Amino acid sequence: MLFMGARSQDPLRAAELIPVLRKATTNIPGTFAIIQQSSLFENALTGGRSIEIRLSGPELEVLVQQAQMAFGMCMQEFPMSEGNQLRPVPGLDLSSPEMHVKPNLDQAAELGMTTADIGYTVNALIDGAYAGDFWNEGTKIDLVIYGSDDYVNYSQDISQLPLSTPRGRIVPLGTVADVELTSGPEQVVHNERQRSITIQLTPAPQIPLETAMRIVNDKIRPALMAQAPFQTGNYQIRLAGAADKLVSTRRELQWNLLLAVVITYLLMAALFESFVYPVVIMTSVALALVGGFIGLAFLNLYIFQPLDMLTMLGFVILIGTVVNNAILIIHQSLNYIRDEGMPDKEAILLSVRTRMRPIFMSTLTTVLGMLPLVVPLPIFQDGELIWMSGAGSELYRGLGSVVLGGLLVSTLFTLVIVPIGFSLVLDMRRKTVELVSSTPSSSDSGSANQPVKTSVAHKLGS
Numbered sequence: 001m002l003f004m005g006a007r008s009q010d011p012l013r014a015a016e017l018i019p020v021l022r023k024a025t026t027n028i029p030g031t032f033a034i035i036q037q038s039s040l041f042e043n044a045l046t047g048g049r050s051i052e053i054r055l056s057g058p059e060l061e062v063l064v065q066q067a068q069m070a071f072g073m074c075m076q077e078f079p080m081s082e083g084n085q086l087r088p089v090p091g092l093d094l095s096s097p098e099m100h101v102k103p104n105l106d107q108a109a110e111l112g113m114t115t116a117d118i119g120y121t122v123n124a125l126i127d128g129a130y131a132g133d134f135w136n137e138g139t140k141i142d143l144v145i146y147g148s149d150d151y152v153n154y155s156q157d158i159s160q161l162p163l164s165t166p167r168g169r170i171v172p173l174g175t176v177a178d179v180e181l182t183s184g185p186e187q188v189v190h191n192e193r194q195r196s197i198t199i200q201l202t203p204a205p206q207i208p209l210e211t212a213m214r215i216v217n218d219k220i221r222p223a224l225m226a227q228a229p230f231q232t233g234n235y236q237i238r239l240a241g242a243a244d245k246l247v248s249t250r251r252e253l254q255w256n257l258l259l260a261v262v263i264t265y266l267l268m269a270a271l272f273e274s275f276v277y278p279v280v281i282m283t284s285v286a287l288a289l290v291g292g293f294i295g296l297a298f299l300n301l302y303i304f305q306p307l308d309m310l311t312m313l314g315f316v317i318l319i320g321t322v323v324n325n326a327i328l329i330i331h332q333s334l335n336y337i338r339d340e341g342m343p344d345k346e347a348i349l350l351s352v353r354t355r356m357r358p359i360f361m362s363t364l365t366t367v368l369g370m371l372p373l374v375v376p377l378p379i380f381q382d383g384e385l386i387w388m389s390g391a392g393s394e395l396y397r398g399l400g401s402v403v404l405g406g407l408l409v410s411t412l413f414t415l416v417i418v419p420i421g422f423s424l425v426l427d428m429r430r431k432t433v434e435l436v437s438s439t440p441s442s443s444d445s446g447s448a449n450q451p452v453k454t455s456v457a458h459k460l461g462s
Contacts (some may be wrong), residue, residue, distance in 0.1 A: 026080075034085050036202065051203070051212055053220070056196035057235035060185060061094065066229060067197040068092050073220045074201055078212070083204030088197065090187040098184040099158055101177050108176040112166040118177055125151050125161050155181060198240070205304045213239065253312050260319045261285065268327070272334075276429070280421040281326040284414045288322040288406035289315060295405015296398065299374060305398045314402030321403070322410040325363070326418045328355045333422060344426045348419045356415065363411045373400035 008014040025033035078084035103115045123129040125147030134141045159174035203212040229235045268278035299305050336347035373396050
């Protein structure tokens, strides 16, 4: 693996280097080029929007064969020419040279040596073997036994490594073991005590992560599971990386969104001392959610913004924000009805008329204050007007677009839908009270019904 970095003289234009570097590295033979701009949510070539297709099993040769097949399927579904990026971890070949030392058990037993003795001695003479700990003023230092560099100048010399037997004899390694020059993987990765190979897929920016996951689950994974090695159950395929995190994050966020709705509803029910009025107010939340998706769609018209974690948090913020306008209208309407005895429709109209100005003022200040977080700033560079987003704008751009869209749509429709819904609720409640009070009881006389009817009507007005 070769890792290289590029830095733009203008930090705000670093993203423009991606197509330049991709074009320069596309035609290098025998390589897979991964070009991406790291952000605060990513570490080098990991994290971000990567989907990891992890194959695991006992036999490395079989894993490499199946991983090559999976890599080919991914290239068909996600062509690298369209901005998709693929990378096998580790490589898909077994061509790295290896030296295998296979002990001769009969000869080693005659000399009084075990396989552990042979392995430890070979490790000490070639790479260094751990011998113990040495403590110096509270600091632990590892003691390692190293052999002379003259022992391993050439691979042919390994069979001549001197081994000391328990009987005090010095014999070459070739006496008690067979040394073979073979080939193998550059790196062996284990996952859950199984050998594994991972195909790391980074979809193009225009492909949503969930769409890429659906393609992998519906097309690539079933084709691999139909192969003979995976039918035995010894080999497994699972999705990891951002794909695994997306499922768990979405599940947790759904419960958080539902919890925010329930808490908001119960709080308003306690304040209004009614379970009906908060239902009307919660219609503004539905409008805000629609407006949030509209704002995110408008943002994607000029710059790609995925529905990431921070963007989804914008919907949670909207739940506690957009209900304020509806609360102002209903609370003022109830004040007019209870304190001044105004008719319902006249009280609602007057409430909307008097509260419209502060509602628009608060919404306008919020929208104008958050607009620079979403809209790129005009910058003149070399006599040319360039719309440029600030550094780190991916942190708040999606969240800001959701909040702005939700506020605008909710404010406009709240002034129409909430008064209508509140008026219908009052009419339905009054009809219900009149229907209940007009039904005579078998044990009550007609003269006893009138005080009850008057008392119920007075309670509704209050």
